[in-house]
Amino acid sequence: MMRQYELVERVRRYNPNTDEALLDRAYVYAMRAHGSQLRASGDPYFSHPLEVAAILTDLKLDDATIVSALLHDTIEDTSATKVEIERLFGHQIATLVEGLTKIKKLDLVSKQAKQAENLRKLLLAIADDVRVLLVKLADRLHNMRTLKWVPPEKRDRVAQETLDIYAPLAARMGMQDMREELEDLSFRQLSPEAYESIAERVSELRQGNGAVVQEIERELKDELERRGIAAEVKGREKRPYSIWGKMERKAIGFEQLSDLYGFRVIVGSVEDCYRALGVIHTKWAIVPGRFKDYISTPKPNDYRSLHTTVVGPRRQRVEMQIRTRDMEEIAEYGIAAHALYKDASGAPGAMLSHESRAYAWLRKTIENLSQGLSPEEFLEHTKLELFHDQVFCFTPKGRLIALPRKATPIDFAYAVHTDVGNTAVGCKINGSIAPLVSELKNGDEVEIITSKAQTPPGAWETIAVTGKARAAVRRATRTAVRAQYAGLGRKIAERAFAKAGKVFSEDAVAKGTPRLARTAAEDVFAAVGRGEIKTEDLIRAVYPDWQPPRAEDRTDRQINGEGWFELKRGHNLKFKIPEGAKPRDGEDAERLDAIPIRGINGELPVRFAPEGGAVPGDRIVGILTPGEGITIYPIQSPSLQSFEDAPERWLDVRWDVDELSDGRFPARIIVTARNAPGSLAQVAGAIGDRGGNIDGLQMRSRSADFHEMVIDIEVFDLRHLNTIMADLKAREVVAQVERVNG
Incomplete structure (x- = not known):
């Protein structure tokens, strides 16, 4: 473990005017505060903040940042308080340390909501002082270097969070060496x-x-x-x-x-x-x-x-x-x-009047992300805004617009101004009319065509790449569909409370909104209608002592009073059946399995596009048919054209499938094969060898030499489907393989 004088010497190498007494006080205070605490590796806990401080000395940072690194876990993990740290080390350092402290007592039901609220707090602290970010990145880097000592069940979560948030944050701040090390350490854990x-x-x-x-x-x-x-x-x-x-x-x-x-x-x-x-x-x-x-x-x-x-x-x-x-x-x-907080001598606390482009971008992004988003939206849009790959496009007047890779004119329009995005009806790319879903390339000149009569379709949210565009589309369409979702959510909530034997009232729900990270009961009902909040979480928010029935107490199948058919225990979707009907004996449980799609609540019947299905990895939308339920389509499905005049029926959905899940999903392919003995066996063998399951097969004659096989198969995800198709194409008897998007 680094000695006190060694830390001082590391700082003095680049800052001869360092405040040695301040560093000594912080070293001793942090060591005493953490006392006999140990890390998972068995090392003294104080070794962690000390290593974080050492990483920051390599970046040649000022005394206040080094001291904040030494103290960054004291408020969170010891009896130290902000008041005490402010008395001993001053307001500036106390504010930095407080900004690095997680919100411990979040009374929220969802873990994702807790993660989002802690991230929101961190980003707001970064907006006030970028040094909070530098300490946080160094903290995460040391935690990743010692990830092997973390309990196995937590390693993947920490590594994925690093890859999703902290590595892109380092990239956005131009810290390439730190970004690359964070990415490699995460990659080694997630894909050894x-x-x-x-x-x-x-x-x-x-x-x-x-x-x-x-x-x-x-x-x-x-x-x-x-x-x-x-x-x-x-x-x-x-x-x-x-x-x-x-x-x-x-x-x-x-x-x-x-x-x-x-x-x-x-x-x-x-x-x-x-x-x-x-x-x-x-x-x-x-x-x-x-x-x-x-x-x-x-x-x-x-x-x-x-x-x-x-x-x-x-x-x-x-x-x-x-x-x-x-x-x-x-x-x-x-x-x-960047000389953002150091003067020519490197003295601590000195602030210059200008700020870097990277920090200016971060402040603006944080401002945009703080405009009334739910925790789930905030987390998603933060991740979207942090990805680094860029394309540079121009307005007709020469204004430069930087966008993420694979951005569309929809993203461009919202980058120019929210009103331009909301009223966009078409675009010209380099002077030629082009679809709003076109992928932009470096150097493109983009002109957005607008109409005051236009409102953005909800499907744009699935097409847009930037968090700003997605948030704006969602805000613009929220008012139009809010009443529909809230009404649906209210009915679902009433039924769920009755089934749980609890009294339902909007006043009680309103009092429970803080635990669901919402501000009003109407927001909660709308979230339930969208499937963002589970009814079990809603009931627990209103009645904290309530517990859902244990799995062993549930029947495999039962008809409840509302005519809903519940699936096998552990499944979370319900299918409506006609009044008076009964479950068929021996019903195929696989076909009734839960569909893990985020954005759809468990009380609505769900099915896949009948002519081609959809698999994880596809960009998808849901189409609501009153009385029938929701149908999931890939975004490229030509069938969606028939719903363009009914934007109120489009639902925002996302895949939410665990990588280790063994669930299969339907897809349809057409294989053109030589009309030769054994060709069907080779095709079926290729699918079986790659772990695909044939669910249906139709032979269509095409010519004397070739015939078509229309095959319905079940696969794990898009990558699995592409692997099967590639293997089929490699077979000598196969002339062509294409996927059907119904």
Whole structure:
């Protein structure tokens, strides 16, 4: 464990004017406060805040941040209070520590709501002082480095949260080294086999290509020196998670990757950046479409650099990044390298009048996310806003709009202004009429066509990529459907309370709204109608002592007073059956299984599109048919065109399937196979070998040489379906395979 004087020395290396007495007091106070507490590893708990402080000294942060790191768990995990810390260390440090403290006594029913409210509190604290974020990221990094000591059942949750929130936050703040380490540590926990496989392949490649890397470094540096450009050149291999992400994104194998190594060229000035680019492009052939100028157009996180890919020695594709030393510092440390809270001497607490683009973006995002979203929406939209990949588009007047990868003109319209998005009816991309669902590309000029008579369809929420657009669509359509959802939710609640033997009243529900993270009873009923709040959670919010019936006390099947047919124990969907009807003996339990889709409450009958089904991984919508229930369609289904004039019937739904679930979902494919003996057996064998289940088969003659097989199959998810289709295409008897989207 680091000694007191060692910590002081680490700070003094970059800040000779450090307040040694302040650091000493914080060290001793935190050590005494945590006392005999131990971490899961058996180490003294104080070793954790000490390591967090050490990570922040590597980022060369001010005294107040280092002290806050030492104290960051004292309010949460010891008897220390904010008042005491403010008395001993001042208001600034006390505020930072309080901002890092989770809300302990959240009286909320849902774990997701608790997570969202703690995240909301953290982001609001970050908006006041970015140093809260820097300490939190260092805290998460050390927790990930010691993840092996965490109970196994919690590791995946911590790793997934890191991948969803903290790594993207680090990326948005330009802290690439920290982002990459967080991603790799999460990837190693969540996909250990894939991580080890890629790490092993990279190691083999490193041994085989070591000479190539040195050759490129030497040749490039010599060439720049001959042209009078002093430069530092260093090679760097991609990390496993980055490699995995590219393989997944482009659906390619490891052998097809061409830029596993990148080279940084560090020069003295912006002018030298463009001169070095000219030298590189003169010496080696450029790969078309791979040049990006982030110096003239910086990324929102302040990242500046020239990117190009060339065909280098031995016909190897080589990725080059050209930047100045100042740009390199910001690329590595992001907002921590920015003089946001340090003066020239690095004195603690000094604030400058300007703020970085990254921090300005964060403040604006937090402001947008705080406008009346439910906890679930807040968590979802925060994740959406944090993803880093960008495309840069322009308005007709030349205004630059930065959007996430795969953004559409709908996202563009809402980025311009909420009113523009709400009234959008069409668009022009580079002067040509295009659908509002088109995927935008770098450099596109987008013109939005509007109409005051337009209101955004609810289906846009499933198409939009940005959190801002999704939130705006949801707000705009909420008023139109609120009464419908609230009325449905109220009836569901009344029936649930009666079944539980509890008195239902809107006043009682209103008093229980804080435990459901809602502000009014009408919000609760609407959430129940949408399926966002379970009726069991609602009853517990009103009657905290109530417990749902135990599984062993439930009958497998029963008809209740409302004519609803309950499924096998443990299932959560109910199907309406005609009055007076009885369950059929031997009814197929698989077909009556629960459909784990978020956004649909358990009291509505649900079915899949009859001509093609839907599987996890598809972007889906639900269509409500009064008296019949909800039908789930893939977003690309042509059948949805018949519902375009009835936006009130469109429901917001999401898959909510556990990765380890063994549930299967319906899909339909058409296989064109040679008319030869054994062709059907080969097709069925390919499906069976990949774990698919054939649910129905229809043979259609196409010609004397080929015939079509219309096959209904059951699969786990979209990836499983694509694997089966790829295996079928590889069979010699198969000429074509296509999926049916009914």
